[in-house]
Amino acid sequence: xxxxxxxxxxxxxxxVDQTTEYIHRIVDIKNEEIRSMIEDLxxxxxxxxxxxxxxxxxxxxxxxxxxxxxxxxxxxxLLHVATLIHDDVIDDSPxxxxxxxxxxxxxxxxxxxxxxxLFTVYFELASRYLPAQKYVLLNALSMKxxxxxxxxxxxINYNVNATAKMYFTEIAGKTAELFSLSTMMGAVVSGGDxxxxxLSKNIGHDIGMSFQIIDDVLDFGSSTDTGKPxxxxxxxxxxxxxxxxGLQDKNTELIEILSRNNLTDQEITQAAQIVVxxxxxxxxxxxxxxxxNHALRRIDKxxxxxxxxxxxxxxxxxxxxxx
Amino acid sequence: xxxxxxxxxxxxxxxVDQTTEYIHRIVDIKNEEIRSMIEDLxxxxxxxxxxxxxxxxxxxxxxxxxxxxxxxxxxxxLLHVATLIHDDVIDDSPxxxxxxxxxxxxxxxxxxxxxxxLFTVYFELASRYLPAQKYVLLNALSMKxxxxxxxxxxxINYNVNATAKMYFTEIAGKTAELFSLSTMMGAVVSGGDxxxxxLSKNIGHDIGMSFQIIDDVLDFGSSTDTGKPxxxxxxxxxxxxxxxxGLQDKNTELIEILSRNNLTDQEITQAAQIVVxxxxxxxxxxxxxxxxNHALRRIDKxxxxxxxxxxxxxxxxxxxxxx
Numbered sequence: 001x002x003x004x005x006x007x008x009x010x011x012x013x014x015x016v017d018q019t020t021e022y023i024h025r026i027v028d029i030k031n032e033e034i035r036s037m038i039e040d041l042x043x044x045x046x047x048x049x050x051x052x053x054x055x056x057x058x059x060x061x062x063x064x065x066x067x068x069x070x071x072x073x074x075x076x077x078l079l080h081v082a083t084l085i086h087d088d089v090i091d092d093s094p095x096x097x098x099x100x101x102x103x104x105x106x107x108x109x110x111x112x113x114x115x116x117x118l119f120t121v122y123f124e125l126a127s128r129y130l131p132a133q134k135y136v137l138l139n140a141l142s143m144k145x146x147x148x149x150x151x152x153x154x155x156i157n158y159n160v161n162a163t164a165k166m167y168f169t170e171i172a173g174k175t176a177e178l179f180s181l182s183t184m185m186g187a188v189v190s191g192g193d194x195x196x197x198x199l200s201k202n203i204g205h206d207i208g209m210s211f212q213i214i215d216d217v218l219d220f221g222s223s224t225d226t227g228k229p230x231x232x233x234x235x236x237x238x239x240x241x242x243x244x245x246g247l248q249d250k251n252t253e254l255i256e257i258l259s260r261n262n263l264t265d266q267e268i269t270q271a272a273q274i275v276v277x278x279x280x281x282x283x284x285x286x287x288x289x290x291x292x293n294h295a296l297r298r299i300d301k302x303x304x305x306x307x308x309x310x311x312x313x314x315x316x317x318x319x320x321x322x323x
Numbered sequence: 324x325x326x327x328x329x330x331x332x333x334x335x336x337x338x339v340d341q342t343t344e345y346i347h348r349i350v351d352i353k354n355e356e357i358r359s360m361i362e363d364l365x366x367x368x369x370x371x372x373x374x375x376x377x378x379x380x381x382x383x384x385x386x387x388x389x390x391x392x393x394x395x396x397x398x399x400x401l402l403h404v405a406t407l408i409h410d411d412v413i414d415d416s417p418x419x420x421x422x423x424x425x426x427x428x429x430x431x432x433x434x435x436x437x438x439x440x441l442f443t444v445y446f447e448l449a450s451r452y453l454p455a456q457k458y459v460l461l462n463a464l465s466m467k468x469x470x471x472x473x474x475x476x477x478x479i480n481y482n483v484n485a486t487a488k489m490y491f492t493e494i495a496g497k498t499a500e501l502f503s504l505s506t507m508m509g510a511v512v513s514g515g516d517x518x519x520x521x522l523s524k525n526i527g528h529d530i531g532m533s534f535q536i537i538d539d540v541l542d543f544g545s546s547t548d549t550g551k552p553x554x555x556x557x558x559x560x561x562x563x564x565x566x567x568x569g570l571q572d573k574n575t576e577l578i579e580i581l582s583r584n585n586l587t588d589q590e591i592t593q594a595a596q597i598v599v600x601x602x603x604x605x606x607x608x609x610x611x612x613x614x615x616n617h618a619l620r621r622i623d624k625x626x627x628x629x630x631x632x633x634x635x636x637x638x639x640x641x642x643x644x645x646x
Contacts, residue, residue, distance in 0.1 A: 031474055086439055090432045109413045109477075112435060116409055117470050119439070123446055124463040133456040140447040147440050151354055154432075 003046045005317060009310050015054050016047045018066065019073045026074070026121060034114045041081050049076040049182045051314075052207070055307040056186025056200050064189050068129050072189065075125035076182050082118035083146055083178075085111050090150070135188055142181040149173020157237045160247055160258050167244045168209070176208030183207070196303070203298045207315060210291035216240035217284055217322045220272060231272050234263070241287065243271070245280040285322055292319040326369045328640060332633050335374060341389065342373045342396045349397070349444060357437045364404050372399040372505045374637075375530070378630040379509025379523050387512050391452050395512065398448035399505050405441035406469055406501075408434050413473070458511055465504040472496020480560045483570055483581050490567045491532070499531030506530070519626070526621045530638060533614035539563035540607055540645045543595060554591050564610065566594070568603040608645055615642040
């Protein structure tokens with residue numbers, strides 16, 4: 001069953017379900033452990049990237065059969081999950097959103113292999129179903145940008161001199177690139193002209209930037225397990241935007257705490273408290289809202305199709321989580 | 324400077340050098356550590372996969388400019404190096420051919436990232452330079468087979484019930500697939516017909532199978548550092564063909580030793596000695612020779628081009644290392 005975010009949009013929910021089923025069908029490896037790991041990771045999520053691709057695949061004049069659209073939608077989720085798995089091994093994160101990570105549960109060996117395998121399936125689906133070789137190349141270049149964004153992240157984590165500019169460059173690659181690839185490829189397969197393709201790409205970028213910053217804010221909210229915030233980002237050494245704004249503002253108290261090694265629970269809570277009290281969290285929310293509004297204004301310029309309304313509503317729903 | 328194997332073939336040596344230079348030029352990442360790691364790994368090697376691709380790229384009627392051939396040759400080496408890096412992290416091998424492995428020197432984090440990055444560059448070059456999208460798909464499917472071969476390896480390592488059949492399936496993916504991709508893609512870009520493409524693919528397969536088995540035998544030879552064999556395969560839990568032949572033959576002494584945990588140096592030497600004394604190493608050499616002879620007979624059927632002679636000589640040179 002698809003995530004509750006799609007429950008009002010039954011047609012989209014159905015397609016998202018089809019995408020999940022398709023993924024489970026094509027993950028064809030003997031190793032049961034790795035297969036169930038991949039199935040876990042591709043069940044019950046919001047499937048935003050495939051969903052945005054599917055919405056944009058109806059934005060232009062051309063209609064494509066589901067037999068082409070579903071595999072391409074699946075490929076985008078597989079690329080996402082692959083980077084996520086390797087990212088967790090690279091960061092050595094024990095937790096992701098209050099759940100133990102793949103490599104903690106199944107071992108690094110299986111996690112590296114599972115990520116590699118998903119990269120190849122992604123590559124296979126892209127080269128099998130995209131309508132022209134130049135779009136396969138665009139996918140490869142996107143994948144490179146995503147990886148470069150992840151590398152940039154290493155320059156920010158545990159770095160008290162990190163700046164907002166560094167952060168925006170990082171998330172433009174790490175997060176927004178895959179959203180803009182998804183919306184752009186949707187417009188491509190829908191037969192859109194270059195103007196529509198560019199507009200779609202920019203909408204994806206704005207949504208992706210907003211999405212990542214919303215994620216940063218949600219880390220300050222209550223965990224579903226404990227009812228208290230976990231501050232997992234800081235716990236994993238990830239300097240998200242609220243902290244970066246404080247560091248860039250030369251907040252001496254925050255800099256002093258973050259300069260210490262192996263922060264205790266108390267120090268983590270203290271750092272988070274500074275970020276809240278000094279308004280850096282509110283400022284972060286404003287920036288997320290700005291990106292969402294950018295996206296909404298651009299969505300207005302799309303051709304009047306059924307999905308245009310759904311798109312706006314989903315973007316609003318995402319930003320509502322922090323307002 | 325290219326490896327000594329190319330010194331008699333100055334034109335091939337030159338192209339191999341160009342491929343290495345090209346690789347160093349396109350590896351474009353800020354992280355100095357990862358860049359120098361990749362440069363290390365792509366310097367001074369035999370560059371067999373790009374060289375075979377380049378030789379076969381002159382086998383058909385069509386001539387392609389170096390500006391297309393060199394990037395494609397580079398892509399094959401990059402795919403090789405990427406799998407090698409991840410393979411070492413997955414196996415947790417401290418050593419590869421008497422040198423410490425990448426992840427031991429630079430850390431797992433950098434090794435995973437470097438492998439991922441090389442996968443994307445490979446994907447980029449394949450989709451930018453291959454003459455048709457269906458060949459990009461063939462590359463993706465090959466990459467999948469290589470990874471499946473690596474996964475199969477996990478079923479063999481530390482498994483005293485491993486059989487020769489399992490071993491041949493494993494190396495057909497892990498090693499031979501990339502050789503057959505290289506020769507096949509060479510024939511493709513040379514404008515060969517389907518018959519020539521298939522013949523080239525089969526030659527690559529035979530060379531790859533022979534190459535891996537030769538490698539297994541070389542592990543029983545003297546290390547350049549110590550003058551004594553290291554038996555690195557067994558030390559890393561890799562059951563290569565000589566051991567597998569012994570296990571399949573139900574050699575009780577060998578099974579007894581390999582069933583123990585954490586083998587000592589003495590036990591490793593003892594196991595290797597059994598393999599030598601009982602003729603399993605000689606049998607392995609014979610199998611390698613059989614594959615080489617298959618390859619040579621098939622090479623005879625290629626059109627009469629300059630490279631046909633070089634090809635035969637290189638295949639003979641590789642097998643001569645164990646005779």
